[in-house]
Amino acid sequence: MSAETVRFWLDGAERRGPAGVPVGFVLYAQGERILGWNEATGAPRGLYCGIGHCFECRLTIDGVRDQRACLVPLAAEMQLTRQAPPPALTFQEVP
Amino acid sequence: MSAATCDAVVVGAGPAGLAAAGTLTARGHSVLLVDEAPVPGGRLRAQWYRLGSAVWDGRAEVRRLVEGVGAGATWRLGTAVHAVSGTSDEGFAVDLGAEVVRARTVLLATGATEVPLAMPGWTLPGVLAVGAAQTLWRGWHMAPGRRGVIVGINPLGFAVAQELADAGLASLAVVMPPPGLATAHLGSVGEQWDRLLALAAGAPPWAKPVAGLLHGRPGWRRAAMRWFPAQGIRVAGARLQLTRQALALEGADRVEAVRLQRLDAGGEPVGAPWREAVDFVLLAGGLRPLGELLGQVGAAMGHYEGLGGDVPLVTTRLATSRPGVFAAGNTLGIESARVAMAQGGLAGLGMAAHLGDEPPEDAWQRARGAMAAARRQVPFTFQPGLMQARAQHRQDSAREVGP
Numbered sequence: 001m002s003a004e005t006v007r008f009w010l011d012g013a014e015r016r017g018p019a020g021v022p023v024g025f026v027l028y029a030q031g032e033r034i035l036g037w038n039e040a041t042g043a044p045r046g047l048y049c050g051i052g053h054c055f056e057c058r059l060t061i062d063g064v065r066d067q068r069a070c071l072v073p074l075a076a077e078m079q080l081t082r083q084a085p086p087p088a089l090t091f092q093e094v095p
Numbered sequence: 096m097s098a099a100t101c102d103a104v105v106v107g108a109g110p111a112g113l114a115a116a117g118t119l120t121a122r123g124h125s126v127l128l129v130d131e132a133p134v135p136g137g138r139l140r141a142q143w144y145r146l147g148s149a150v151w152d153g154r155a156e157v158r159r160l161v162e163g164v165g166a167g168a169t170w171r172l173g174t175a176v177h178a179v180s181g182t183s184d185e186g187f188a189v190d191l192g193a194e195v196v197r198a199r200t201v202l203l204a205t206g207a208t209e210v211p212l213a214m215p216g217w218t219l220p221g222v223l224a225v226g227a228a229q230t231l232w233r234g235w236h237m238a239p240g241r242r243g244v245i246v247g248i249n250p251l252g253f254a255v256a257q258e259l260a261d262a263g264l265a266s267l268a269v270v271m272p273p274p275g276l277a278t279a280h281l282g283s284v285g286e287q288w289d290r291l292l293a294l295a296a297g298a299p300p301w302a303k304p305v306a307g308l309l310h311g312r313p314g315w316r317r318a319a320m321r322w323f324p325a326q327g328i329r330v331a332g333a334r335l336q337l338t339r340q341a342l343a344l345e346g347a348d349r350v351e352a353v354r355l356q357r358l359d360a361g362g363e364p365v366g367a368p369w370r371e372a373v374d375f376v377l378l379a380g381g382l383r384p385l386g387e388l389l390g391q392v393g394a395a396m397g398h399y400e401g402l403g404g405d406v407p408l409v410t411t412r413l414a415t416s417r418p419g420v421f422a423a424g425n426t427l428g429i430e431s432a433r434v435a436m437a438q439g440g441l442a443g444l445g446m447a448a449h450l451g452d453e454p455p456e457d458a459w460q461r462a463r464g465a466m467a468a469a470r471r472q473v474p475f476t477f478q479p480g481l482m483q484a485r486a487q488h489r490q491d492s493a494r495e496v497g498p
Contacts, residue, residue, distance in 0.1 A: 021235050022133065029237035033220035033349040044348045046220030050227030051138075052131045052175075053208050053385075056218070070227075071173060073133045 006076035017074050024050070024057045024069030027080075035059060035069055037085035058083065100197045101125040101169070103446050104189045106176050106388060107204035109137025110432045111424025111439035113160035115202050118443025120167030122452055127196055128164070129171045129189070135161055137206055138226065139432045141233040144254065146472070153233075153432065160436070179203075179392050183419025183449070200419045200446045203388050204439065207403065207425035210280070210380035212247055214273050216344030217378060225377040229255045238264055240375030244353050245269045245333065246341045248291050252379030253331040260332020267333040270355065271340040272380075280381070280400065284362030288316055288337060293480075304328050305335070321360035341376075342368055350376050382429045389426065392417050397491050401484025402428030408492040412445030413438060416496045421446055428485065431473045437466040 003018035010027070017026040024047045027035065034044040035057045048056045050070045057069040060081040069080075103119050105112045108130035116126045134140065135157060142153030171191060178190040179201055186197045209224040211217070221240070223231075225247075228239040232255075239259070245252045245267065256267055271284060281287060295302035305328075320338065327336035343354040352370045359365045383404040389396065394407045395416035407415045407422045415422055423438035441462045444454045 018235075025231055025235050025237060028231065028239075029235070035220070038218070043218060044220050045218060046349070047223060047227060048218075049209060049224045050230045051208075054211075054224075071131060071133060 006074065008074060008076070008078040008080060010080045011082055019075060020073045022070050023059070023061070023072050023074045023078070023080055026074050027069065034082070036083050039085065042085045099194070100186075101127045102198065102450055103127070103200045103202065104129065104187070104196055104198040105202045105204060106130075106179075106189075107137065107202075107206055107424065107426075108132075108135040108170075108172070109204060109206050109424060109435065110139045110156070110160065111206075111426075111435040111442070112137075112202060112204035113157070113164060114436040114439025115204065115421075115423055115443035115446065116168050116439075117160060117163030117165070118440050119446060120165050121163075122447050122454070123167070124447060124450060124452070126164070126168040127171060127189075127198065128168050129174050129176055129191065131173070131175045133173045135170075135172065138230075139435075141226070141229045142432060143233055143258065156432070156436075176388065179388055179420075182417075187419065200421065200449050201392075202421045202423060202439075202442055202446060203386075203392075203407075203415075203426055204422070204424040204435075204442075205385045205388060205426050207382040207429055208385045209251075209378075210383050212272050212276055212378045212380040214246070214276060214341065214343065214378075216346070216350065219344055219346050219350040220348065221346070221350035221374065222344055222376045222378060225252050225255050225379040228375075228377050229258065232258055232262060238262065239377065240373075243267055243373050243375040243377060244341065244371075245377045245379050246353075247272050247379035247381070248287055248335075248337075249379050249381045250294060251382065252377070253333075255377065255379075256333035257331040268327065268339075269330070269333050269335045269379075270353075271337065271358065273340060273342050280404075284340070284358060285316070288320065288362070291337075292316060304330050317360055320362075323360075325357070340364070344376055345370065350374070382425065384426045384428060386426055389415065389420075389422065392420050394420060394422070395495050397488060397495075399428065399484040399488055401480035401482075402488060406488065408488070408495045410445075410492065410497055412448065413442040414445055414449070414496070419449055421449075428481075428488070430481070431469065433469040433472060434466070437462070437469040440465055 003020050006019045028047045033046045035046045045056045048054045052068050052071045058066045059069045061067040102124040104127045105116045108128050119126050139153045181187045187201050189196045231237045295305040327334035338358045340356045342356050345352045356364050356368045357366045389407050396405050406428050413421050421442045423442040424435035
């Protein structure tokens with residue numbers, strides 16, 4: 001890989017990785033399988049389709065929520081944040 | 096040119112879209128190329144395989160195609176198309192979220208998507224669509240893991256298995272998907288075996304061990320399966336285990352094991368399931384043409400299993416039933432990248448003609464010749480019955496949308 005190595009941040013922790021490679025792939029290769037949690041069930045989710053179709057790899061990137069990690073190239077000083085599962089949803093029976 | 100108005104918007108910068116854009120810019124038309132991915136080339140970027148003594152290098156092909164597009168195009172990479180509305184006469188409005196672009200013609204070259212195998216545990220981190228593993232390795236030189244299983248029998252799975260084997264990744268097994276999945280096109284275990292045999296009969300590079308197993312006689316399937324080794328046979332660098340079925344993928348917060356079941360010669364489960372440790376799983380459910388935008392513009396469609404699903408009906412110039420909207424590449428049916436490029440060239444000429452710039456006869460002849468040549472050079476067919484489906488699609492198209 002000839003890409004320049006740059007510094008970035010995952011959940012506030014300092015990391016290094018190849019610039020230009022989509023962040024979802026960078027994190028997978030660094031062993032970070034969990035990229036988020038399903039909003040309804042809280043189950044962990046990660047990289048799946050790699051082409052922007054499945055929306056399972058959504059991260060907050062530089063403050064913008066729900067960015068597909070498989071489509072966004074890594075850039076220097078990028079802030080990546082895994083989106084916390086929301087407070088438990090309650091479902092009501094519809095009569 | 097201003098991006099806000101142009102002769103043609105090309106949706107999808109894969110082999111079909113790039114070839115069409117190159118054809119249009121060469122004739123002096125302004126083109127806007129849009130793709131969701133941050134880099135051009137689509138799935139072609141991740142392709143690399145031997146073709147006889149030659150090598151098919153997807154990245155080199157992408158470079159060549161991008162050079163062909165030249166400076167006459169405006170690019171919107173990392174950009175999704177939200178909607179296409181309007182008509183050719185009043186101008187199409189292509190909504191890119193941050194801006195709306197107007198165009199007189201639109202090419203939908205949105206490619207294909209992988210059919211999910213929605214089996215128990217398939218959402219666990221570490222479970223990837225097989226194409227994602229190809230992009231990981233071929234696109235970015237990253238391995239999906241050390242010990243994995245491919246669930247599902249199809250040509251893309253074998254291509255990826257071969258690439259990972261060439262890369263020195265050990266212990267890759269290919270097993271059958273579980274019964275009762277919502278992906279109805281899979282059919283029974285027996286039907287999946289038959290489909291594999293039909294594909295092997297087309298003599299793709301991986302098929303030799305499979306074809307040898309059956310002596311080229313599909314009717315021998317039951318006998319062949321009775322003698323099929325439990326440990327599998329070596330195919331494309333992986334162990335093809337046709338008498339093993341994955342029932343579930345298991346793990347706490349990432350995939351750690353696959354629950355397997357032995358099958359008898361009739362495809363029925365025999366014995367108790369057991370677990371094997373893995374650190375990744377690739378799901379190979381096959382490819383389906385991606386056609387949301389075709390549905391949105393109301394193009395006439397038809398369903399062809401041999402083409403991979405629902406595709407638009409098109410003229411021989413690849414015009415859909417909506418004047419000014421063209422289609423090319425895998426959105427027209429699952430075929431090779433070379434066919435997609437040839438379709439892009441043809442659609443580019445069709446769009447030029449629609450813009451009032453009718454190409455000379457020899458340009459059409461070259462484009463049709465390229466298409467025929469591409470179909471002769473396929474490294475493997477993705478679906479059995481492709482050529483029959485293509486003939487039926489041609490016939491239906493001529494009746495519904497014209498020659």
